[in-house]
Amino acid sequence: MLMENANNPNSPSSAAAGTNGPAGGHIGEVKAGARRDSRDLMPESDGRDGRDGREGRRVKRKRRPIQPESIPMRKLIPNLMTAGALAAGLASLHFAQDGQFAKAVGCVAVAFVLDGLDGRTARFLKVTSRFGEKFDSIADFTAFGVAPAFLIYQWQLKSTMGATGLAIAVLYILCAAFRLARFTYQARKQKLGAPVSKFFQGLPAPASGAAVLIPVMLELSETVNWRSPYWLTAGYAVMLALFMASTLPMISIKGLRISRSLAKPLMVVAGLITFGLIMDWLLTLSALTGIYLLTFPIGVVLFQRQQAKLAAEAAAGGAGGAAPKS
Numbered sequence: 001m002l003m004e005n006a007n008n009p010n011s012p013s014s015a016a017a018g019t020n021g022p023a024g025g026h027i028g029e030v031k032a033g034a035r036r037d038s039r040d041l042m043p044e045s046d047g048r049d050g051r052d053g054r055e056g057r058r059v060k061r062k063r064r065p066i067q068p069e070s071i072p073m074r075k076l077i078p079n080l081m082t083a084g085a086l087a088a089g090l091a092s093l094h095f096a097q098d099g100q101f102a103k104a105v106g107c108v109a110v111a112f113v114l115d116g117l118d119g120r121t122a123r124f125l126k127v128t129s130r131f132g133e134k135f136d137s138i139a140d141f142t143a144f145g146v147a148p149a150f151l152i153y154q155w156q157l158k159s160t161m162g163a164t165g166l167a168i169a170v171l172y173i174l175c176a177a178f179r180l181a182r183f184t185y186q187a188r189k190q191k192l193g194a195p196v197s198k199f200f201q202g203l204p205a206p207a208s209g210a211a212v213l214i215p216v217m218l219e220l221s222e223t224v225n226w227r228s229p230y231w232l233t234a235g236y237a238v239m240l241a242l243f244m245a246s247t248l249p250m251i252s253i254k255g256l257r258i259s260r261s262l263a264k265p266l267m268v269v270a271g272l273i274t275f276g277l278i279m280d281w282l283l284t285l286s287a288l289t290g291i292y293l294l295t296f297p298i299g300v301v302l303f304q305r306q307q308a309k310l311a312a313e314a315a316a317g318g319a320g321g322a323a324p325k326s
Helices: 002-007 012-020 022-041 077-097 101-125 130-161 163-188 205-211 214-220 230-245 260-294 296-321
Strands: 199-201 249-251
Touching: 077 101, 077 130, 101 130, 101 205, 101 214, 101 260, 130 163, 130 205, 130 214, 130 230, 163 199, 163 205, 163 230, 199 296, 205 230, 205 260, 214 230, 214 260, 249 296, 260 296
Parallel strands: none
Antiparallel strands: 199 249
């Protein structure tokens, strides 16, 4: 019986021997080794499947926002104006290189108009963006920093002062870059679409770009046709450059408010300015820019009054908020 059970593969004792005996144990070890080898051959996760390969923890992936296939045309209008201002500044460099100074000044004037419209258009259409702010700073640096400096250098400073004239042009460009970099940094702290301040910190780059070209415009004007001495042009450019980099307050026309009684006289002034631009646009632009520079003392006085008012309100608020201790 024992021999039959041992030779019978279907007997219970044979099944037990197949499981626990040498042959059965070898098969079990092979299966376990195969499982270990399969685990060793599996590559560790690199995190792309959403899990950490070392600890097995799920990693949160940031989903990129879905970009729409089309955008409203109104969102592009301010940036198109900024691109036009940048192109006008580059065109001014071309004409200044060729000695066509009237066209070069005209390109800066076109950039000035477009620069005044792009920001207002963005706020009106409610499409302000950080990209638009930085794009506008690049266009301002080209049109009101590089282009005017290169223009006055080609017009007078190159032939009369040589390397010193080039140094003055470089100084102007560096101050314009510093002014715009400071403006861009301060704009980051403000909320998009925030109310415009009544004062600029330093002479704004567009106004400085127009002001530094007054000597050029006075010579090109058919009414005046006066050429300033080279030393006066150089000193004037240095003064404007330092004024840009300073923190002195200048009145902002964007935040300026007038009384209702001055609305009709202002319309008459606008008509006279239009007539002057038709008759002699170079002289008219020189006069308007000079008038704005002359408002500097007024801006300082108004800024000091505003600061004093804010200080008084803060002191009154602090005194009223402090309750007496019992």
